[in-house]
Amino acid sequence: MFFHRQEMQHKATPDAPDAVYARKLQEVLGGQYGEISVAMQYSFQAWNMHIPGKYRDLVYGIAAEEFGHVEMLAVMIAQLLEKAPLGITDDAVQSDPTVAAVIGGTDIQHGIVAGAGARPVDSMGNPWQGSYITASGNLLADFTANANAEMQGRLQVARLYHMTDDSGVRDLLKFLLARDTMHQNQWTRAAMELQEEGLELLPVPSNFPIKKEDRDVSYEYINFSDGEHAKDGSWASGPTPDGKGEFSYLDGPQSTVPMPPPTHPDSRFYGTTE
Amino acid sequence: MFFHRQEMQHKATPDAPDAVYARKLQEVLGGQYGEISVAMQYSFQAWNMHIPGKYRDLVYGIAAEEFGHVEMLAVMIAQLLEKAPLGITDDAVQSDPTVAAVIGGTDIQHGIVAGAGARPVDSMGNPWQGSYITASGNLLADFTANANAEMQGRLQVARLYHMTDDSGVRDLLKFLLARDTMHQNQWTRAAMELQEEGLELLPVPSNFPIKKEDRDVSYEYINFSDGEHAKDGSWASGPTPDGKGEFSYLDGPQSTVPMPPPTHPDSRFYGTTE
Amino acid sequence: MFFHRQEMQHKATPDAPDAVYARKLQEVLGGQYGEISVAMQYSFQAWNMHIPGKYRDLVYGIAAEEFGHVEMLAVMIAQLLEKAPLGITDDAVQSDPTVAAVIGGTDIQHGIVAGAGARPVDSMGNPWQGSYITASGNLLADFTANANAEMQGRLQVARLYHMTDDSGVRDLLKFLLARDTMHQNQWTRAAMELQEEGLELLPVPSNFPIKKEDRDVSYEYINFSDGEHAKDGSWASGPTPDGKGEFSYLDGPQSTVPMPPPTHPDSRFYGTTE
Amino acid sequence: MFFHRQEMQHKATPDAPDAVYARKLQEVLGGQYGEISVAMQYSFQAWNMHIPGKYRDLVYGIAAEEFGHVEMLAVMIAQLLEKAPLGITDDAVQSDPTVAAVIGGTDIQHGIVAGAGARPVDSMGNPWQGSYITASGNLLADFTANANAEMQGRLQVARLYHMTDDSGVRDLLKFLLARDTMHQNQWTRAAMELQEEGLELLPVPSNFPIKKEDRDVSYEYINFSDGEHAKDGSWASGPTPDGKGEFSYLDGPQSTVPMPPPTHPDSRFYGTTE
Amino acid sequence: MFFHRQEMQHKATPDAPDAVYARKLQEVLGGQYGEISVAMQYSFQAWNMHIPGKYRDLVYGIAAEEFGHVEMLAVMIAQLLEKAPLGITDDAVQSDPTVAAVIGGTDIQHGIVAGAGARPVDSMGNPWQGSYITASGNLLADFTANANAEMQGRLQVARLYHMTDDSGVRDLLKFLLARDTMHQNQWTRAAMELQEEGLELLPVPSNFPIKKEDRDVSYEYINFSDGEHAKDGSWASGPTPDGKGEFSYLDGPQSTVPMPPPTHPDSRFYGTTE
Amino acid sequence: MFFHRQEMQHKATPDAPDAVYARKLQEVLGGQYGEISVAMQYSFQAWNMHIPGKYRDLVYGIAAEEFGHVEMLAVMIAQLLEKAPLGITDDAVQSDPTVAAVIGGTDIQHGIVAGAGARPVDSMGNPWQGSYITASGNLLADFTANANAEMQGRLQVARLYHMTDDSGVRDLLKFLLARDTMHQNQWTRAAMELQEEGLELLPVPSNFPIKKEDRDVSYEYINFSDGEHAKDGSWASGPTPDGKGEFSYLDGPQSTVPMPPPTHPDSRFYGTTE
Numbered sequence A, B, C, D, E, F: 001m002f003f004h005r006q007e008m009q010h011k012a013t014p015d016a017p018d019a020v021y022a023r024k025l026q027e028v029l030g031g032q033y034g035e036i037s038v039a040m041q042y043s044f045q046a047w048n049m050h051i052p053g054k055y056r057d058l059v060y061g062i063a064a065e066e067f068g069h070v071e072m073l074a075v076m077i078a079q080l081l082e083k084a085p086l087g088i089t090d091d092a093v094q095s096d097p098t099v100a101a102v103i104g105g106t107d108i109q110h111g112i113v114a115g116a117g118a119r120p121v122d123s124m125g126n127p128w129q130g131s132y133i134t135a136s137g138n139l140l141a142d143f144t145a146n147a148n149a150e151m152q153g154r155l156q157v158a159r160l161y162h163m164t165d166d167s168g169v170r171d172l173l174k175f176l177l178a179r180d181t182m183h184q185n186q187w188t189r190a191a192m193e194l195q196e197e198g199l200e201l202l203p204v205p206s207n208f209p210i211k212k213e214d215r216d217v218s219y220e221y222i223n224f225s226d227g228e229h230a231k232d233g234s235w236a237s238g239p240t241p242d243g244k245g246e247f248s249y250l251d252g253p254q255s256t257v258p259m260p261p262p263t264h265p266d267s268r269f270y271g272t273t274e
């Protein structure tokens, strides 16, 4: 159950409207690694989780914060759009190149569809979609997905930081950067704790009987390109992070098998055959 | 530049056709974490990489292997579909419940669209899409994405292992499980090496001047749910994995700000105002 | 800002697992008119609203409830999936036709991707997407969209009611049906109140100077099919709901204009021309 | 059966080409609430309708008109693109800022893909999709969807009106605005007539036995946010539009239930459990 | 301008309802090569065409027929769904395996969303989308696209023919097969006529100055796989269909160039560099 | 099995960076008819093919070349983005209109998401998707699809040629134009050879017993529009390309049937009925 309060975790007001930047900011609202993605990802992980207690509480505790981040960005975008120009003519463009930039640089649907409001889309106008999220029920896999999401997210916010010098926008970005720092550390730490407690280990899923896999090729780096330096990495020799083997290096596959013969399905599929 | 050889890394022939299982196997061919995803993800990471040498060679070396995995699964699926029934009537269903299962359990487009062939879709028929992949240019973020992809991928293959007892299919899955074990270890190790060499550290991106973020909230676990156990985890107290702080625990946000007033865009957007 | 509480508005526990029904229930969780849609729609309407006070408070007040509905359905689906069969062989199908139904009737990704968990998709496996929602800034238009969403939603829940006889599931559906009744009434009433207060009238947007539209054709029913009964409706004669005209009926367009000549763009587009 | 005539309901020729505006106009051709959407929505409602006579004739009669609106917009867009520049260099931009606007403001696929032609996409380049439409078989729900579509559509055309001063374009928009006025009135009136004839009432679907829903919560406004003014609306007290109850106001949920315990699916799904 | 008549080109009534087959038939209604695709493809080609006369009249003349085909299939699907079961319990499945097939084999949204009506989706439930169609302005390219569409379409109908023995359905399919035969012949002939009249030749676009392309490699079959028989085809030696060269065969690329060095963008993109 | 070599078929280095052009070039990398599409299309055709020998070797041999084309374009795009500006302020725009063009003309995700790298999307930012490809198992249909793909592809490259004067970019485009010339010729020739060998003929699929189709309408051009010139083409009289009939011309359908009565599904679908 969720409750809403008409307050925000942090101030989200720009110094001045900037319709072009509003579009850029959509990336971290409604993009692959935007706030909608993490809010929904953590929520579904919570609803699907198989163990009560600290891990589930952790995921619930962050999910709701992320919905608040969605809100801060949406409210910020609406304010950035507050003076979005509506009627633009050639004359206006001629006298002010900035207007030319605005014409091309804005999300057109911000105006026509949302009336100068935020939208659930990324910076190129692609709608947010459920296939962005990950909730597998396996916590080591999912916490790794979460760590990645917070890394990609913070990277995008850092890039956005340099695309404006509006102090109000930057003030919000500084806050989001810090929360992403927290969340990167948190998911990294939670993934460690899972392993320390033996709930899950490398390779994921660790409960699958490892002897059923083809152990001969479990630690071979097989080079299918011709770069000579891949063998210099610690992924090509030495102990493996899962503690169960030694990396080795192969310059291409050692053995291969011929392709099976072509299939011959029912002739009423009307495929071409001899 | 890619070269194709009409051989395979491993045998990919089922004992017997099984159209229902063919559909399930589409998940690891064309799903969010299927082989097309990793092949394309590693390829784009290679093409976008900013440093020559072992890391780039590593990514190129694996990318090409993954295209071969796509091929093995496609060829396997085509064989599983070889005896896919085409004409099904009520009579057939009445006399054999298995046929009923086949009717419902198959990917209908396997027959109507591909003529009993593999397709670039997941197990529910959603086409593979470019938004599944990640290639940000930041290697620690991207190698974490890669580790996650191999974890989710191996998890799915492990689940699929129990959905068949065809020894030919299982033989291929054992091979894929082992390669996923390798790739989980490899990306984990490569992420470590990046950090050991100081190329990238937590929090990602580590070159962003950390003092520009709002350091007051960089290590606070703020609980936006009412689960009491979130504070028991090592993400709520103790040193942070980035080595730069100490976790603390807050039972909800410490301070908040009021929401900004509603916006008033140009009246010709015809939004509703007082 | 959103806060989560680990309680629910209503009980959401089935009498028994039912993986096939779990898939059907996805429609009202992650479909076009599912709970994610209304939760996101009302949220974006709130964030984009241009007037403070009762209308904005209304939208905020319902949005958060809807996120709780998402949760109840997700938790219900996870429980319906709790005994989802994983390993199915021909033998099993032969001895029990129900298993055949389960094979075909389940969402395959429920198992392979989510490990028997809920997903942000509809009943056919299409991911939820941002383009399902409407938030235009014009409240009469948007409240009409909301009324429609609650009508379509209640209709779907009513259909789902008859697809199970599990009393636990039905108990939840009864609650959701009642809340949809409330929300239909509420949006209908709110749309009336907007008009009573003169904030917005038909035709939407009412502030656009109506004399600028081509008033000659503003109230003509023009029949482009050959059905003779369309003229019998109250949309073909009598006063119009906007109070500004009289309907009239035309058996096809009264006047037409020739199509403009074909275009001749730059020859370097290499289109075919004479 | 559809017949085409090489004439148009209204003139659709711009005074002058304008490639940037051509892109904007795509929204009402191929967007969520564009003409393709209403043409397809009304068509599918007709094909799925369960009663012969005036309602079916109505839907058929309008559907075909809407395909003609698609055509007028497509033809207009092609003419707006007639002088779309193809070869643009830095020099050109330097000497004329308008060219800069054109570079950014155009739909790139208008040139590269369609050779200066219209496309079935919205103003941000998202392809039109079948999930935009609604055809449920319940006419009160669907006519409400139609009223909403015409409201959103007219709102978008009104916004577009102010984004150009081309008198040819405005002439077409004036016509479309008037037809949207008609269609808003018409669907509103048809929804009333359905109710007057008792074919369908609030709450939709009215034939579902209302006593089966949880009547205790059928008319409660439950405030899940902290806005104090939601209770001032006529949706929080007084009679309900369906004529079957009285609204009441609750400051949050009156009773709640604990969440059910986490699920424990088959261990071979390899989710994380204690 | 389109006019609708409440008649059909051919009878479209099944002998008996069949909800499973209704889903299959969706492929040729709303799939990649379904009737919506050809109706929209030919329409956009007409609206974008640069020459008046017989080619434009041809495209207009067929486009409208195809919308009628959409209608016949939609009406057929609605009738196939007329007895779609709504309430299914385990008991029902136990006593009748056919019911099991129906559970799995139906499009779930046919019932829940459309109330036993047709939908603008393919047989796996993917919504029709604008990216299925092709309208480039170059008629030889587009007529080749059209020939392909009619080939793929007829192939799918032929497959569907064997998936039912309902004589009413087969009667409609026989008609559609014949019309696809016509349209294959027609587009093939129209493509020939374009070339005979010199409006467009191979290679498309023929007006691009061919000497600007890298003529050294214009007719080389370069084998990037190791199949030995590719050189036996008439694409590896002999005259080329465009009449401007001779095919030659190369066993792999004759010359290659090294990859360019990695890029080094602005450091504030925070990619990983040395 | 695929092997990668860190070399390229042709040089792919621009004279100078050009972020706006980088976006345009995405069309032929990740668009409907871009290199990813042909690489995947030919690969799936190979994996699904039912006959060994020259046709299968042909498809394999080209598929791998196309993956190399993807690579050349990706590497080119990364270089075009190398100096993509990150921090843009109003001041910069004021002093240089080119910057305004860059703001609007760039793919925003090139910077924020990929850190100045290539992406698997088209020029409007739509992700590449599996539904772009065709692999039906019927070779005449599929080779026609391939010929179309190479025509549309070469057309797009020709258009792109005129959108830049960078000699490095043009050098690569000249190479791609030549390869598209080869591939158009090759698929055209292969389609002829299939017919010469009798493996497949018009109409596709030729093995479907043609007498089962409704031969009365197999060669009629039925004009559903009012263009008078459609009857002047060789598709309206004379022999048909399949050699089995004579075209005839009809000014509209000769006979029609009434629409079937509306359906009446189970009342618990709650559709509107009398």
Ligand SMILES: [Ca+2]
Pocket: A035, A038, A066, A069, A179, A180
């Ligand atoms: Ca966040």
Ligand SMILES: [Ca+2]
Pocket: B035, B038, B066, B069, B179, B180
């Ligand atoms: Ca793999």
Ligand SMILES: [Ca+2]
Pocket: C035, C038, C066, C069, C179, C180
């Ligand atoms: Ca709800």
Ligand SMILES: [Ca+2]
Pocket: D035, D038, D066, D069, D179, D180
């Ligand atoms: Ca219209």
Ligand SMILES: [Ca+2]
Pocket: E035, E038, E066, E069, E179, E180
């Ligand atoms: Ca057709």
Ligand SMILES: [Ca+2]
Pocket: F035, F038, F066, F069, F179, F180
């Ligand atoms: Ca190519």
